[in-house]
Amino acid sequence: MEQATIKVRNQQRSINKPNLMKIFWWTLTFLKPYRGLFVTSLCLGLMIASAQIAIPKFIQVLVDGVLPSNDLLKYREILVVLTCVIAIVIIATILKHLTDRKMQELVAGDMQIGVFQKMRSLGYSFYEKHPVGEIFSLFHTEVEAIQKINRQYLPTIIQYAITFSVTFIFIAMLNWQLSLVFIPGILLYYLIGPYFERKSAEYAKKLADSHAVLNKKQYDSISAMMELRAYGQEKWNLDQLLEQDQKTAAINVIFFKLINYRGAFRRVAVYFSGILMFIFGYYFISKELLTIGEFIAFTVLYYKVMFDLTILITNLTEQRVLLQQTIRLYQFTELTPDVEEVEHPEELPKVRGRIDFQDVCFGYTSSSDVVKNINLSIQPGEKVALVGTSGHGKSSLIKLLSRFYDPTEGAVYLDGINLTRTSLKRLRESIGYVFQETYLYGGTVKENIQFGNENAVDGDIIAAAKAAKAHEFIMALPEGYDTTIGERGNKLSGGQRQRIAIARMILKNPAIVVLDEATSALDHENEAEVKKALDQLFKGRTMIAVAHRISTIQDFDKVVVIENGRIAEIGTYESLLEKEGAFYQLLMGEKRNAANA
Numbered sequence: 001m002e003q004a005t006i007k008v009r010n011q012q013r014s015i016n017k018p019n020l021m022k023i024f025w026w027t028l029t030f031l032k033p034y035r036g037l038f039v040t041s042l043c044l045g046l047m048i049a050s051a052q053i054a055i056p057k058f059i060q061v062l063v064d065g066v067l068p069s070n071d072l073l074k075y076r077e078i079l080v081v082l083t084c085v086i087a088i089v090i091i092a093t094i095l096k097h098l099t100d101r102k103m104q105e106l107v108a109g110d111m112q113i114g115v116f117q118k119m120r121s122l123g124y125s126f127y128e129k130h131p132v133g134e135i136f137s138l139f140h141t142e143v144e145a146i147q148k149i150n151r152q153y154l155p156t157i158i159q160y161a162i163t164f165s166v167t168f169i170f171i172a173m174l175n176w177q178l179s180l181v182f183i184p185g186i187l188l189y190y191l192i193g194p195y196f197e198r199k200s201a202e203y204a205k206k207l208a209d210s211h212a213v214l215n216k217k218q219y220d221s222i223s224a225m226m227e228l229r230a231y232g233q234e235k236w237n238l239d240q241l242l243e244q245d246q247k248t249a250a251i252n253v254i255f256f257k258l259i260n261y262r263g264a265f266r267r268v269a270v271y272f273s274g275i276l277m278f279i280f281g282y283y284f285i286s287k288e289l290l291t292i293g294e295f296i297a298f299t300v301l302y303y304k305v306m307f308d309l310t311i312l313i314t315n316l317t318e319q320r321v322l323l324q325q326t327i328r329l330y331q332f333t334e335l336t337p338d339v340e341e342v343e344h345p346e347e348l349p350k351v352r353g354r355i356d357f358q359d360v361c362f363g364y365t366s367s368s369d370v371v372k373n374i375n376l377s378i379q380p381g382e383k384v385a386l387v388g389t390s391g392h393g394k395s396s397l398i399k400l401l402s403r404f405y406d407p408t409e410g411a412v413y414l415d416g417i418n419l420t421r422t423s424l425k426r427l428r429e430s431i432g433y434v435f436q437e438t439y440l441y442g443g444t445v446k447e448n449i450q451f452g453n454e455n456a457v458d459g460d461i462i463a464a465a466k467a468a469k470a471h472e473f474i475m476a477l478p479e480g481y482d483t484t485i486g487e488r489g490n491k492l493s494g495g496q497r498q499r500i501a502i503a504r505m506i507l508k509n510p511a512i513v514v515l516d517e518a519t520s521a522l523d524h525e526n527e528a529e530v531k532k533a534l535d536q537l538f539k540g541r542t543m544i545a546v547a548h549r550i551s552t553i554q555d556f557d558k559v560v561v562i563e564n565g566r567i568a569e570i571g572t573y574e575s576l577l578e579k580e581g582a583f584y585q586l587l588m589g590e591k592r593n594a595a596n597a
């Protein structure tokens with residue numbers, strides 16, 4: 001067996017704060033599969049923009065050509081052309097909206113699925129580190145923000161960028177000298193505008209963060225409702241919620257003030273250049289450098305260009321704000337799983353169940369290890385009990401066996417293969433894990449057991465439930481196996497939940513059984529029966545059990561006492577008793593507790 005030492009040290013990659021442009025390109029990558037639709041939308045946009053210029057052009061021809069000469073034939077001609085142009089604008093707009101919508105919905109769907117897949121790939125450690133409320137907010141605020149960028153901002157920005165450019169080129173061609181009046185207005189805006197842009201983007205970020213905290217607090221307070229009631233702490237919790245709510249509201253007020261000032265200032269800039277246009281327009285007409293028709297067309301187009309520009313800038317700014325909100329989602333998509341799958345895993349044909357921990361160290365943070373220098377060999381078919389004081393690293397040690405985490409030093413081997421070289425799927429198929437905290441999801445009892453093996457038929461499910469001593473209480477439920485379990489299994493007692501989790505594991509029929517205080521909530525009688533059933537069902541297979549009641553592990557082949565993340569003692573039940581060391585002390589403690597109870 002090769003001696004591999006892995007240094008992983010919880011590499012939740014520290015990600016530098018990404019710049020908004022990078023994030024913007026990232027949001028665009030979602031459009032990649034729909035290039036065809038995107039180009040169609042662009043072409044339709046160009047068509048609409050070009051056709052829209054026809055109206056001021058029509059006014060110009062009317063004022064300069066038709067009205068002075070009273071040429072009705074020409075008037076009729078341009079009226080027909082204008083009608084056709086309007087028809088084109090209407091049809092092109094309908095087609096563009098349909099194309100955009102189709103593209104947006106496809107992208108929105110891809111995005112949801114992408115986030116879900118990413119969440120799955122991050123696995124166990126991610127969920128231990130991030131509260132559900134926070135993950136939930138990723139789905140709501142952040143995914144919605146990106147969808148909004150693709151649904152609303154991107155099409156608007158592209159469309160107005162096109163109409164602005166086309167109109168501006170046209171206006172410059174009409175009279176380039178007069179079009180210089182745009183410059184002071186734009187300069188004026190850019191003197192102060194960016195300050196408001198920056199400030200409002202900053203407050204938008206604050207607002208998004210504050211919303212995320214509020215979401216998390218709301219989620220936590222609903223989840224902990226029972227505990228809060230039991231401790232009479234509803235008011236305390238409500239005060240916390242209210243405080244966060246008020247903070248969010250205050251930020252919201254400042255944010256909208258800033259947006260308002262920004263808009264007002266933009267209008268000042270537009271009207272300032274507008275006044276200049278009238279002054280210089282009058283001058284050019286008097287010098288016969290401009291016809292009245294051209295001036296009218298220019299005026300109409302000036303306001304159109306400024307209108308387009310304003311919408312463009314507003315949308316760009318608001319998009320910037322939304323992009324700030326998507327930073328966390330972007331960072332989330334950049335996370336690498338703590339535990340990564342090797343590209344070409346080694347075959348694990350038939351699992352025999354030999355497990356070796358070699359010089360294993362592990363810590364959740366880089367500052368301290370909770371598992372220290374563990375060397376432990378477990379033979380195929382051996383029954384090993386882990387015991388020790390609470391918080392000393394038992395659960396952490398067995399989490400390494402299913403590769404929920406990788407050791408920071410040393411390695412764990414299964415049948416002589418380093419776990420980092422096996423396929424995660426194959427590894428987890430081989431291990432039946434009953435967690436310390438049982439999570440039942442909100443389906444029926446049957447679904448919760450079937451989870452262990454989706455191909456199992458009703459007979460198998462009932463047999464597993466019987467072995468786990470769960471059948472009787474399940475049958476007493478209102479709809480038996482079809483009873484729906486409330487979120488987190490609220491309608492069942494702790495012991496009942498544990499028995500369902502055991503039935504699930506039995507149905508999985510794994511090569512290795514790992515029980516983390518799996519029967520801790522059962523009474524003595526039920527515990528003994530479930531243990532007997534497990535012994536029979538998994539005879540000859542490796543079993544590792546973290547035990548809370550030392551009296552239940554007499555028949556185990558090996559007992560390992562864990563103290564401060566290290567193996568303090570190891571041996572058979574009898575040998576450890578004789579030694580009168582750490583194990584003996586634990587047993588005495590348990591007896592004293594039982595006597596005092």
Ligand SMILES: Nc1ncnc2c1ncn2[C@@H]1O[C@H](COP(=O)(O)OP(=O)(O)OP(=O)(O)O)[C@@H](O)[C@H]1O
Nearest residue numbers: 128129364370389390391392393394395396397436
């Ligand atoms: N997900 C986690 N993130 C950070 N620290 C953790 C995490 N899980 C456990 N710990 C810490 O690691 C240490 C060992 O915890 P572990 O759950 O392995 O103990 P244990 O021996 O199983 O205790 P118990 O008997 O109470 O179940 C504890 O100090 C605990 O606070």
Ligand SMILES: [Mg+2]
Nearest residue numbers: 394395396436
């Ligand atoms: Mg534990």
